[in-house]
Amino acid sequence: MAQKKLGTVHIAILGLGTVGGGVYKLIERQKENFEKKIGCQIAVKKILVRNIHKIRDGVDASLLTDNFDEIIRDDEIDVVVELMGGIHPAKEYVLKALAAGKQVVTANKDLIAAHGEEIFGAAAEKGLDFKFEAAVAGGIPVIAPLMKSLAGNDIEEIIGIVNGTTNFILTKMTAEGMEFADALAEATRLGYAEADPTADVEGYDAGRKCAILSTLAFHSWVTDKDVITEGITKITAADIHFAKEMGYVIKLLAIAREVEGEIISSVYPALIPQEHPLASVNDSFNAVFIRGDAVGDTMFYGRGAGELPTASAVMGDIMEVAVDMLMDACGRTGEVCYRKLPFKPQGEIANRFFLRMHVEDKPGVMAAIANVFGINNVSMKQLLQKSLGADEAELMIVTEKVKEKNFRNALRLLTEMEIIKGVSNVIRVHGLK
Numbered sequence: 476m477a478q479k480k481l482g483t484v485h486i487a488i489l490g491l492g493t494v495g496g497g498v499y500k501l502i503e504r505q506k507e508n509f510e511k512k513i514g515c516q517i518a519v520k521k522i523l524v525r526n527i528h529k530i531r532d533g534v535d536a537s538l539l540t541d542n543f544d545e546i547i548r549d550d551e552i553d554v555v556v557e558l559m560g561g562i563h564p565a566k567e568y569v570l571k572a573l574a575a576g577k578q579v580v581t582a583n584k585d586l587i588a589a590h591g592e593e594i595f596g597a598a599a600e601k602g603l604d605f606k607f608e609a610a611v612a613g614g615i616p617v618i619a620p621l622m623k624s625l626a627g628n629d630i631e632e633i634i635g636i637v638n639g640t641t642n643f644i645l646t647k648m649t650a651e652g653m654e655f656a657d658a659l660a661e662a663t664r665l666g667y668a669e670a671d672p673t674a675d676v677e678g679y680d681a682g683r684k685c686a687i688l689s690t691l692a693f694h695s696w697v698t699d700k701d702v703i704t705e706g707i708t709k710i711t712a713a714d715i716h717f718a719k720e721m722g723y724v725i726k727l728l729a730i731a732r733e734v735e736g737e738i739i740s741s742v743y744p745a746l747i748p749q750e751h752p753l754a755s756v757n758d759s760f761n762a763v764f765i766r767g768d769a770v771g772d773t774m775f776y777g778r779g780a781g782e783l784p785t786a787s788a789v790m791g792d793i794m795e796v797a798v799d800m801l802m803d804a805c806g807r808t809g810e811v812c813y814r815k816l817p818f819k820p821q822g823e824i825a826n827r828f829f830l831r832m833h834v835e836d837k838p839g840v841m842a843a844i845a846n847v848f849g850i851n852n853v854s855m856k857q858l859l860q861k862s863l864g865a866d867e868a869e870l871m872i873v874t875e876k877v878k879e880k881n882f883r884n885a886l887r888l889l890t891e892m893e894i895i896k897g898v899s900n901v902i903r904v905h906g907l908k
């Protein structure tokens with residue numbers, strides 16, 4: 476097919492912060508190559524910011540505006556690249572851009588995880604591209620592989636380390652025996668954690684990414700509210716220490732699985748075996764492990780955030796949109812969600828559990844625990860006991876796979892027993908054969 480001559484694709488960038496600034500830099504860096512790489516030029520026509528008076532080094536000030544309507548009214552602008560973040564007014568701007576016939580690229584996971592269905596619908600209705608590679612795992616390509624390269628598979632499972640801040644904190648706790656609060660303070664000092672770290676440490680950021688991955692994997696809408704989410708604030712240095720003694724590391728995992736026609740979409744800290752490929756993903760790095768029925772296991776690894784890594788993903792999307800425009804192929808992505816799957820209730824999800832508790836150190840204690848476990852179909856896989864002196868011991872148990880409701884029931888009974896002095900923590904275990 477003969478290619479159309481496009482000349483220049485004009486874009487407007489909404490937001491010139493970390494990612495917007497990175498995209499601007501990459502466009503400057505690549506401008507000699509666009510024509511050769513994709514057959515047309517890419518030029519920034521306007522940049523929307525909140526504060527137009529702020530000094531922005533290296534940026535052509537004549538491009539700046541604080542009025543979104545200038546962008547919408549400019550018929551020459553083909554692509555709107557939303558890099559402001561948050562839901563409002565990002566959602567309204569994206570919908571207005573689509574309504575005005577402009578292609579949209581975004582890095583905004585909050586927006587897609589909450590309003591993906593509406594936005595995808597608006598783009599499809601207009602036959603426009605809506606691309607969002609940077610929204611999950613920053614610079615690592617996972618969206619395009621899921622939607623294209625792996626399209627011939629039924630996706631069985633995705634397990635990701637998709638939040639660099641928490642991975643940095645857990646790495647520090649593991650390597651240096653730090654407690655959570657100290658590791659968080661270190662992450663803040665080094666710029667890995669934001670002033671308000673809630674979205675990261677409570678797992679919400681990873682939850683939004685998990686919702687997007689689950690949606691794409693299983694072709695059924697999953698929002699951030701559907702994701703069972705637990706953060707890392709209750710993980711202690713002692714948990715990490717004893718997990719290590721038993722052969723595990725603790726990571727914050729995003730887990731998307733389809734089991735018997737039901738979706739499991741969860742984010743929680745989990746023990747994984749030290750030899751698991753995700754165990755060696757450290758510091759602020761991200762990795763996403765995808766299992767397809769045809770391809771088997773694949774793993775994507777790299778920088779999940781940061782100015783240029785994230786801009787790299789946004790740039791790839793912009794260039795792809797330009798190619799789609801050139802080929803008159805915009806909006807031809809097929810249906811994102813053509814199924815409507817239920818979610819597996821939390822109590823029905825089978826997992827292994829790591830249980831750490833203080834118990835009386837006397838004969839008969841293990842038999843009593845085994846009895847409670849037995850009544851609730853909980854089997855022990857591993858056991859570690861440490862004497863604490865004064866007739867008390869610390870007991871660490873890893874169970875075999877058991878439905879969460881059975882495990883919780885056993886736990887409730889254990890906490891009512893006098894021989895159990897206190898449950899220190901319960902953490903799920905992943906990746907054991």
Ligand SMILES: NC(=O)c1ccc[n+]([C@@H]2O[C@H](COP(=O)([O-])OP(=O)(O)OC[C@H]3O[C@@H](n4cnc5c(N)ncnc54)[C@H](OP(=O)(O)O)[C@@H]3O)[C@@H](O)[C@H]2O)c1
Nearest residue numbers: 490491492493494524525526558559560582583780781785
């Ligand atoms: N940072 C990362 O590493 C990373 C990684 C993956 C995805 N993302 C996503 O990328 C997006 C941008 O993140 P960021 O870190 O670049 O954010 P940021 O540094 O806070 O920058 C936000 C930019 O948007 C502008 N802005 C915000 N609200 C606005 C409004 N109402 N009207 C006009 N302009 C507005 C700000 O203008 P002023 O400059 O005038 O304040 C600023 O330039 C978010 O959706 C984020 O989740 C970020």
